Structure formats: structure tokens, C-alpha cells
Amino acid sequence: MTGQSDRIAHPWGARTPFASGTRWPERTDVQLEAGIDSHDVDRWVTSACVLCSNGCGLDIAVKDDRIVGVRGRAADRVNHGRLGPKGLFGWQANNAGDRLTRPLVRRGGELHETSWDDAMGRVVERSRALLDEKGGSAIGFYTSGQLFLEEYYTLAVLGKAGLGTPHMDGNTRLCTATAAQALKESFGSDGQPGSYEDVDEADAFFLVGHNIAETQTVLWSRMLDRLDGPKRPRLVVVDPRPTMPAREADVHLAIRNGTNLALMNGIIHEVIANDWIDHDYVDAHTVGFEQVERVVQEYTPERVGEICGVDPSAIREAARIVGAADRLVSTALQGVYQSWQATATACQLNNLHLVRGMLGAPGRAVFQMNGQPTAQNTRETGADGDLPGFRNWDNEDHVRELAELWNVDMAVIPHWAPPTHAMQIWRYAEQGSIRLLWISGTNPAVSLPELHRIRSVLERDDLFVVVQDAFPTETAAYADVVLPVALWGEKTGTFTNADRTVHLSERAVPPPGDARSDLEIFLDYADRMGFTDRNGQPLVNWSDPESAFEAWKTCSRGRPCDYSALSYERLRDRNGIQWPCDDRTPEGRPRLYSDGHFYTAADRCEAFGHDLVTGGAVTEQEYRAADPAGRAILKAVHYRAPAEEPSDEYPLRFTTGRTVYHFHTRTKTGRARQLQAAAPEAWIEMTPGDAGRYGIAEGDLVRVESRRGAMEARARLLGLAEGVVFAPFHYGSYGTPNGTATAANELTVTEWDPVSKQPHFKVAAVRVQRVDGPENPS
Amino acid sequence: MLLAHYLGLVHRSEGELADAYREVARRHADEPDVYGTCRLLAEQCDSHVSTLAPFVERYGETEQDDPQDLHRDLFDEPRDGSLGFLRDLHDLYLMANEADISWTVIAQAAQGARDEALLEAVRTCEADTAAQLKWLKTRIKQSAPQTLLVADR
Numbered sequence: 054m055t056g057q058s059d060r061i062a063h064p065w066g067a068r069t070p071f072a073s074g075t076r077w078p079e080r081t082d083v084q085l086e087a088g089i090d091s092h093d094v095d096r097w098v099t100s101a102c103v104l105c106s107n108g109c110g111l112d113i114a115v116k117d118d119r120i121v122g123v124r125g126r127a128a129d130r131v132n133h134g135r136l137g138p139k140g141l142f143g144w145q146a147n148n149a150g151d152r153l154t155r156p157l158v159r160r161g162g163e164l165h166e167t168s169w170d171d172a173m174g175r176v177v178e179r180s181r182a183l184l185d186e187k188g189g190s191a192i193g194f195y196t197s198g199q200l201f202l203e204e205y206y207t208l209a210v211l212g213k214a215g216l217g218t219p220h221m222d223g224n225t226r227l228c229t230a231t232a233a234q235a236l237k238e239s240f241g242s243d244g245q246p247g248s249y250e251d252v253d254e255a256d257a258f259f260l261v262g263h264n265i266a267e268t269q270t271v272l273w274s275r276m277l278d279r280l281d282g283p284k285r286p287r288l289v290v291v292d293p294r295p296t297m298p299a300r301e302a303d304v305h306l307a308i309r310n311g312t313n314l315a316l317m318n319g320i321i322h323e324v325i326a327n328d329w330i331d332h333d334y335v336d337a338h339t340v341g342f343e344q345v346e347r348v349v350q351e352y353t354p355e356r357v358g359e360i361c362g363v364d365p366s367a368i369r370e371a372a373r374i375v376g377a378a379d380r381l382v383s384t385a386l387q388g389v390y391q392s393w394q395a396t397a398t399a400c401q402l403n404n405l406h407l408v409r410g411m412l413g414a415p416g417r418a419v420f421q422m423n424g425q426p427t428a429q430n431t432r433e434t435g436a437d438g439d440l441p442g443f444r445n446w447d448n449e450d451h452v453r454e455l456a457e458l459w460n461v462d463m464a465v466i467p468h469w470a471p472p473t474h475a476m477q478i479w480r481y482a483e484q485g486s487i488r489l490l491w492i493s494g495t496n497p498a499v500s501l502p503e504l505h506r507i508r509s510v511l512e513r514d515d516l517f518v519v520v521q522d523a524f525p526t527e528t529a530a531y532a533d534v535v536l537p538v539a540l541w542g543e544k545t546g547t548f549t550n551a552d553r554t555v556h557l558s559e560r561a562v563p564p565p566g567d568a569r570s571d572l573e574i575f576l577d578y579a580d581r582m583g584f585t586d587r588n589g590q591p592l593v594n595w596s597d598p599e600s601a602f603e604a605w606k607t608c609s610r611g612r613p614c615d616y617s618a619l620s621y622e623r624l625r626d627r628n629g630i631q632w633p634c635d636d637r638t639p640e641g642r643p644r645l646y647s648d649g650h651f652y653t654a655a656d657r658c659e660a661f662g663h664d665l666v667t668g669g670a671v672t673e674q675e676y677r678a679a680d681p682a683g684r685a686i687l688k689a690v691h692y693r694a695p696a697e698e699p700s701d702e703y704p705l706r707f708t709t710g711r712t713v714y715h716f717h718t719r720t721k722t723g724r725a726r727q728l729q730a731a732a733p734e735a736w737i738e739m740t741p742g743d744a745g746r747y748g749i750a751e752g753d754l755v756r757v758e759s760r761r762g763a764m765e766a767r768a769r770l771l772g773l774a775e776g777v778v779f780a781p782f783h784y785g786s787y788g789t790p791n792g793t794a795t796a797a798n799e800l801t802v803t804e805w806d807p808v809s810k811q812p813h814f815k816v817a818a819v820r821v822q823r824v825d826g827p828e829n830p831s
Numbered sequence: 832m833l834l835a836h837y838l839g840l841v842h843r844s845e846g847e848l849a850d851a852y853r854e855v856a857r858r859h860a861d862e863p864d865v866y867g868t869c870r871l872l873a874e875q876c877d878s879h880v881s882t883l884a885p886f887v888e889r890y891g892e893t894e895q896d897d898p899q900d901l902h903r904d905l906f907d908e909p910r911d912g913s914l915g916f917l918r919d920l921h922d923l924y925l926m927a928n929e930a931d932i933s934w935t936v937i938a939q940a941a942q943g944a945r946d947e948a949l950l951e952a953v954r955t956c957e958a959d960t961a962a963q964l965k966w967l968k969t970r971i972k973q974s975a976p977q978t979l980l981v982a983d984r
Binding site: 188471664668 | 861862863867868870871913962963964965966968969972973977978980981982983
């Protein structure tokens with residue numbers, strides 16, 4: 054057992070080095086409430102962690118119907134017993150004193166407690182009125198990456214086939230939209246090609262814009278254990294900040310934020326120039342190589358070094374490592390996805406693996422990572438801007454399958470354009486054409502860009518705001534109706550991590566007060582709205598988590614994300630099985646595309662693809678005319694300078710990110726004592742050189758301003774890329790003294806990637822100003 | 832040789848399309864994707880104008896006196912709201928189509944004249960215009976139902 058202070062000071066815990074090809078040693082991490090030891094625990098309930106996309110298997114400790122701790126599951130394929138600090142301490146949020154326990158409705162400008170019947174009645178009354186007056190397109194849903202699969206699927210069905218609204222997306226738009234999009238553009242469908250076991254076999258790691266040590270602590274522990282073991286793999290890190298992985302790296306490319314694509318074009322340039330190409334693989338399994346070759350031609354290390362602000366010889370060395378590796382594992386996350394030219398960059402990382410034939414075999418994998426624990430399920434079930442089961446909204450046959458499955462008229466299911474992405478949903482609300490916005494399990498008043506704008510939308514008189522949450526968040530303050538929900542550990546359901554591993558999470562304790570699961574709320578809404586199929590039978594014909602899961606299995610059958618051979622019973626027997634899991638591979642499949650055959654055939658693919666510059670959609674006819682028919686698609690475009698570049702007025706580059714101690718807007722982690730104490734307030738990072746120019750010293754209070762807003766926080770002086778200012782995005786007003794604006798998103802820009810529609814949280818121009826000296830220790 | 836006439840036509844219409852993209856970006860700056868993309872596409876049109884410059888010089892540009900209805904309509908009255916936004920995208924689509932067919936015409940002539948350099952220049956511009964049309968159509972398809980069925984203005 055590892056002491057709690059240890060795991061705050063040492064988030065990755067003790068090392069257990071291992072060699073390539075051997076099994077990652079087990080290490081069981083346990084955390085129990087003070088004064089309780091294992092003997093006091095009444096029962097251990099099977100679950101997995103919901104505080105990042107890694108999905109570590111764990112058991113929840115229960116005493117007297119209260120959660121009192123967690124224990125990593127040594128047998129789980131994801132974590133071999135380990136838990137990160139968020140997992141070890143985050144469960145305490147369930148027991149927080151300020152949980153929402155009763156529905157609230159706004160009367161006379163204030164939120165008042167009420168009954169479920171009254172609260173749901175109001176939501177239904179407004180929904181019906183809007184349906185009659187305007188149709189389903191006046192209603193929008195903004196959900197999460199933190200509900201369970203069964204909840205998302207129910208939401209997707211009631212939204213798409215009940216209300217018939219195209220306006221449904223998750224906050225996954227902020228975290229994994231680019232991952233999904235890049236997988237579709239390159240491989241024809243969403244779905245992570247690799248498996249975490251590939252870390253055990255790799256001889257090189259390439260981390261692009263992925264501070265894995267803080268976002269996925271346990272996966273980083275796995276890499277660290279390889280780095281500390283025999284035959285150390287090489288490590289290349291691309292990040293403007295001196296992160297923990299950057300400090301461990303053989304080559305750290307501290308590029309200017311906003312220049313990822315130039316760098317990736319440069320890496321591919323070197324790989325081609327040195328002929329580190331698997332020509333047989335390229336010939337047999339890809340299309341588009343010549344186009345990529347043409348684009349990258351001009352990206353010499355010298356030119357790229359100039360754009361990115363790094364030494365050309367470092368680019369050469371990085372390219373040599375990834376180009377010469379025999380078993381390469383690459384990962385990307387928000388440094389790519391929330392930055393400039395996100396999808397094009399992520400595709401170029403896929404291209405690296407395609408041209409090198411580094412896919413579908415042990416130690417050869419590209420991970421387009423997820424941020425949130427259940428983001429994968431939002432994507433699979435179509436609770437985001439997709440159709441369920443990775444179906445293609447632009448393929449009539451796919452839409453017809455859904456219509457038959459749900460027994461509804463095909464015309465009911467919106468498929469005249471892609472489902473509306475989150476940023477556009479907010480825009481429609483801002484314009485007044487969406488009149489009911491139902492927000493579940495997320496906190497947009499802190500997490501979306503340009504917060505003054507988001508607040509002004511939430512304040513609109515003509516917008517009816519429903520907030521479904523466990524806590525009185527910054528967003529709930531704007532709600533017309535607040536629906537209190539059960540958290541993880543208080544309900545049963547499944548979720549899927551970033552390497553396609555499905556876990557069942559069982560209800561360990563009852564929810565507080567009158568709180569209900571998100572599933573119960575959606576089922577109640579569907580029932581009250583009277584959604585029916587063509588035979589007049591209930592559209593949503595399931596009643597609990599297990600029957601919802603069974604309905605989803607049918608929907609997923611034959612699709613890339615096939616769950617058909619999974620069941621609650623099987624997951625109770627062995628938790629943590631990877632999809633696709635069908636009759637042919639009932640134990641799940643560790644890797645996709647092992648045979649070099651991709652989901653790109655026109656009849657099968659999830660999307661016909663896009664122009665990576667503008668996001669213009671390729672039409673079905675165009676796609677069919679050059680049907681890749683199972684070959685992967687290589688595509689590349691040129692780097693362009695970000696729209697908002699530094700100027701005399703705003704001379705510095707701003708980027709946002711994460712700390713290991715917090716998740717998202719701290720709704721849970723801010724209520725876990727040790728985590729909140731470890732990172733109680735926002736800070737900003739800048740280089741000593743930049744700080745010196747503005748008379749700023751370590752610990753000074755600094756005001757950071759963009760064209761859109763300002764924040765204040767204390768300065769940490771670090772060796773980031775010159776001219777770059779960083780702030781963590783977690784800090785809204787919760788737990789913030791004296792109302793100082795500490796949210797990084799006050800500064801960020803309302804702008805998004807043309808293809809994935811993911812907002813640009815990591816490119817803005819700012820200026821800084823010293824406000825005050827260091828805090829008086831008294 | 833009448834090729835000069837067509838070169839003059841497309842040379843001018845690309846310049847006007849660039850102006851139109853900038854105008855739409857300015858008018859609808861509240862649509863962030865449109866603002867960014869239209870400014871990018873304006874730059875593309877600028878580059879087409881400079882790509883054509885040496886050929887215009889070689890073949891001699893003819894003064895155009897055709898009335899440019901599309902352009903005039905677009906700039907006639909500023910439009911706002913969802914409907915104005917949709918109408919503006921619609922007009923951009925028509926203007927880009929005018930460029931598109933002009934590239935076809937000139938490419939045909941360039942082949943007849945065995946002018947490889949002109950053909951290559953036109954092919955490059957034509958591909959950009961095709962991508963512009965693709966984006967405009969994608970964006971129009973997205974906005975149309977919300978604008979025509981749900982929005983009040």
C-alpha cells in the first residue's frame with residue numbers, strides 16, 4: 054500500500070521496470086479513508102476509474118453503504134493494479150457535502166427545490182411547446198465524456214428518433230473530436246488501432262502534444278517502467294513545455310504552439326528523404342502517397358526549424374528515431390487536437406505509421422488518444438456529432454439500418470447534414486434558434502472558449518437551460534431546471550477506454566437524497582414525451598442498464614465497434630474486454646487492421662472524408678469514384694500560420710493545459726481534499742527571459758490579457774518555448790477566493806478546426822502585466 | 832486571339848471573389864468558422880490573381896464591360912441574420928462557379944495552344960476553386976434547414 058502523501062508527491066508511484074516482451078509487473082494501489090483498513094470494508098464492488106481515458110480497473114470499498122476507498126485490480130489488462138492520484142483520491146467527491154440531492158427549478162430568478170414530477174414536467178412542457186411551434190431543431194443537447202454507454206445510447210435514440218433533432222454533441226468535441234476525425238479520414242472509421250500492450254513491446258515512443266504523465270498517469274507509468282528497464286526504448290516528445298515526459302526524452306522538440314503541422318510535415322519529409330518507407334505496405338495498403346510526398350517536399354529541417362523555433366538537427370534526430378524504429382508507438386492528445394490545424398496534424402501522425410507499415414502488430418501502434426473516461430462511448434453511440442455504431446450520416450443504407458432497428462420512418466432521423474457540432478449548437482442558441490439546451494454532466498461555463506460569450510448565451514431570456522449534474526457547478530447557476538444525478542459508484546453501466554477496453558462499473562452505494570442516474574432521467578423523459586415507433590410501441594423499449602446494453606449490442610452488431618458477444622455476465626466474470634467482440638472473436642481483438650485491411654470501402658466507411666484545409670465534405674459520388682476499398686487514405690496539407698499571431702499589442706503566445714491533480718473543471722477533483730490541496734489555484738508559466746522583460750519574478754501575481762478577456766494568477770518561471778505563456782484550464786470560480794478571474798478560457802478564442810470542429814484552446818495572442826509581488830507567507 | 836478576353840474575365844472575377852470573401856467575413860464575423868475560412872479563401876483568390884498576371888501580360892488583357900450582376904447583388908445591400916448569412920453564402924457559391932467554368936474554358940484553350948505553363952497554372956487554381964465550392968456547399972447544407980425552418984430572421 055502506498056501512502057497518500059507519497060502519491061501526491063510521486064503521482065506515478067514506485068517503479069517496476071520490465072523488459073520488452075515481458076509482462077508488466079503488477080502493483081496493487083490502495084487508498085482508504087483515514088482510520089479504515091481492509092478488514093473494515095464491508096464489500097468491494099467491481100468498477101473502473103472515471104477520471105481519465107485510461108480506464109483503470111478498480112474495486113470500490115464500501116462500508117455502511119458509503120464509499121470509503123478504492124483498490125486497483127491487479128488482473129485488469131489496463132493497469133495491472135495501479136491507480137493514479139486522481140483515481141486514488143477522486144472518489145471522495147461522491148461524499149462531498151454539497152451534492153445536489155433534490156431537483157431545482159427557477160422561480161422569481163432563484164433556484165428552488167422541487168419534486169421530480171414538477172421538474173420533469175417543466176422540461177416536457179417546454180419540449181412539447183417547441184416541438185409544436187418550431188420542430189425538433191429548436192432543441193439541443195450538450196452532453197459529456199463522463200456518462201455511461203447505456204446513458205449515451207438512450208440519449209442518442211430519444212434525440213435522433215424521438216425528437217428528431219440534429220443538435221446533439223458532447224464536450225468530447227473539446228477533447229477527442231480530432232482523434233475520431235483523424236481516424237475516420239485515414240482509416241475510414243473511428244476506432245483505436247492499437248492496444249496498451251504495444252507499450253510493452255515498443256522500441257520507440259513518439260509523444261506529440263501529449264503530456265501523458267499528467268493526463269494518463271498509469272499509462273505513463275507503463276512507459277516509465279519500460280524506460281527504466283533493460284534496452285530502454287527511445288523517446289521523442291513534442292511539447293512547448295518542459296513536461297515530465299519532455300525531461301525523460303532523448304529528443305524534446307519545444308516547438309512554438311500552433312506549428313505542429315509544420316513539424317509533422319518535416320518529420321515525414323525526413324522519413325521519405327531517407328527512404329525509411331515500407332514500400333510494400335504503402336503499395337498494398339494505402340492510397341495517396343504521391344500527394345503526401347508532394348506536400349512535404351518543401352519542409353526541410355531548416356525551414357521547419359525556422360517555423361517551429363527549434364534546432365534543425367533536433368528535427369533530424371527525432372525523425373531518425375521514429376524513422377529507424379522497428380516497433381514504434383506514437384500518441385497524440387490535446388497539444389495536437391486543441392491546436393491549430395488539428396486534424397491535418399493528427400492525420401500526418403497516422404501517415405507516419407502507414408508509410409512505415411507500423412500498424413496492427415505488437416509494438417506498432419498509433420494512439421489518437423481520448424481525454425475523458427467515456428468519450429469513446431459518446432462517439433460510438435452517437436451522443437456526439439455522429440450516428441450510432443460509427444454509421445455514416447451521408448450513407449442512406451446506414452441511416453436505413455438505424456430506422457429499421459428503431460422501427461421509425463427514416464425521415465425522422467436527421468441525416469441531411471452532419472449532426473451539429475457543439476460550437477455550432479452554442480451559436481444557434483446565441484442566435485435564438487435553439488430554445489432549449491439540455492446540458493448533462495459537463496460545465497461549459499468554465500470549459501468552453503471565450504467565457505464571457507458563453508455566459509451571455511446561458512443568460513438569454515429565450516433559452517431554457519436544463520442542467521443535469523451532481524454538483525452546483527458554475528453552469529448550474531444559469532439553469533432553469535437542475536436535475537440532480539447519481540455519480541459513478543452509485544449506478545451501474547459500462548464504459549470504454551482509449552484502447553477499446555470495455556469495463557462494467559457496478560452500483561456500490563445508493564445515490565444521495567433524490568438523485569437519479571442519468572439513464573433513469575432519460576428514460577423518464579422518453580416515457581413522458583411518449584416517443585413511439587411506427588407500431589405505436591415505446592421507442593425506447595428498455596428499462597434499466599442491462600437492457601439498454603442489450604439494445605446497444607444489437608445496434609453495434611456487424612459494425613467496427615461490435616459489442617455483440619459481450620454481456621454483463623461476461624464482464625462480471627472478466628472485467629475489461631476489448632471490442633470488437635463478436636462471435637468470431639469473443640475474447641475481443643487486441644488490434645485493428647492487422648491484415649492491412651481498413652474500413653474505407655464506400656459501403657462501410659463512417660465518413661467520405663473532407664478537404665483538410667476548409668473542411669469541405671467529399672461527396673458520396675466523388676468517394677465512390679475513387680473507392681479506396683479497404684486501403685488506408687494518406688492525405689496531407691500545407692502548414693499555415695495561426696489566425697491569431699502575436700502582435701505589438703499582444704506579443705506572446707498563449708496555451709492552456711492540465712495538471713496531474715485535476716480533471717476537467719475540478720467538479721470532482723476540487724472536492725477531493727488531497728488533490729485540491731496539491732493544486733489549489735491557477736498559475737501561469739512563462740520563461741525567465743520573457744518574465745524579465747515585463748519585470749515579473751517567480752510567484753508574482755500576473756494579469757494575462759487577450760482580445761477577449763483576462764485572468765490573474767501567480768507566475769512560475771520555466772523553460773518553455775520562448776514567447777509562450779501557459780495556464781491550466783481547470784479553474785473556474787469554484788473554490789476561488791474574492792472572485793478573481795482565474796479561468797484560462799476567459800482568454801481563449803471562439804474558433805475551431807475546420808474538419809473536427811474542435812476549438813482552438815492552444816493558440817491565442819496575449820500580453821502580460823505584473824499586478825503584485827509574491828504572496829506574503831503570513 | 833480571344834483567349835485574352837477570357838483571361839481578363841477570370842482575372843477580374845477572381846479579384847472580385849476575393850473582395851466578396853472578405854466582405855462576407857467582415858459581415859458575418861460572428862460565425863467564427865466563416866470568418867476564418869473566408870479570409871483564407873480570399874487569400875487563395877489573391878494568389879490566383881498573381882498566378883495569372885504573367886499570362887495576362889503575355890496574351891494581353893481585354894477591358895471587360897460585361898455587367899457583373901453577381902458581384903453587384905452581393906454588395907448591393909448588407910445582409911445580416913441567419914437568412915442574410917445563407918444568402919451571402921449562396922452568392923459566393925454562384926461567384927465561385929463563375930470562376931470554375933472560366934478555368935474550364937481557359938484550360939481547353941491552353942491545351943489547344945500547347946501552353947503547358949498556362950495549363951498547369953489553371954489546373955492549380957481550378958483545384959482551389961473546386962475546394963472552395965465544396966466548402967461553400969457543405970456550409971450551405973448545414974445552415975439551410977436551421978435558417979429556413981427554425982430561425983426567426
